[in-house]
Amino acid sequence: MKHYSISEASAKLTIPESTIRYYEKKGLLPLIERDEAGRRLFSDDQIMFLQIIIYLKNTNMPISRIKQYVDWVVEGDGTIDLRLDLFIKHKQTVLDDMALMTEALKAMDKKIERYTNRIQSSKQGKEEK
């Protein structure tokens, strides 16, 4: 199992190194090994774990809540029901957000249509001159 440096992890996940360090400082990346010189070493598992965190971040889960999840993971099997609940609740939050966005998209489509029509008719106005 290969290990990645922070720059490799950064490249693989397309996320700045500064963000990875920030996440670790916030407690989102426990158990990361270091080499003799103190450099972070990311295993494949840890890359995957970070990917999950990025998914949660991409769906606007606050860092404090991600931290809660991470703590539960560290705590072990006794917290599986809590984690399941967290994912189920978060999924619903995301679906609600997307519903809001879809509603906004509908309004934007109307705007786009109306503006397109106005531009069309103003062009016609010119042609008819």
Added chain:
Amino acid sequence: MKHYSISEASAKLTIPESTIRYYEKKGLLPLIERDEAGRRLFSDDQIMFLQIIIYLKNTNMPISRIKQYVDWVVEGDGTIDLRLDLFIKHKQTVLDDMALMTEALKAMDKKIERYTNRIQSSKQGKEEK
């Protein structure tokens, strides 16, 4: 055409009054009338305009960009093509965001499934004792 007080507008759009004032200060609500005592009066049109702003906010358009849109609206018909372009681009941004969220949802669904299975089998383990 009736006019609404800030509290009525707030209730109608389910958004805090403080936010409405904040938006006005940021220039997102030009042309709002005031009564003799200096209180804001919102027409139906302005309520609808604010609703659009809320849609843009709900889809994570930064206030600076919303301001740009508002300025173009104030400027008049000469900016219709710019506004159309803004909406088309923003729509794509929103679709991209939703794609990211959908991808995250897929990962969450896998987690939910795995956790559910683990909980199931741990229950079975108990029963078999």
Added chain:
DNA sequence: GGTTGACTTAAACCATGGTTTAACACGTAT
């Protein structure tokens, strides 16, 4: 042996999007 490049840290800084506070003004019901 000295510079380069990749890494480390803690702490300061920044942008965003509001919310809260303090101090004050108005109109109406008691």
Added chain:
DNA sequence: ATACGTGTTAAACCATGGTTTAAGTCAACC
């Protein structure tokens, strides 16, 4: 006339999520 509810303002404050800076270590190449 006074107290209440509702409004006003500017400015301070807050949370979130990073990014940047300053100061330093280490290994390796030239």
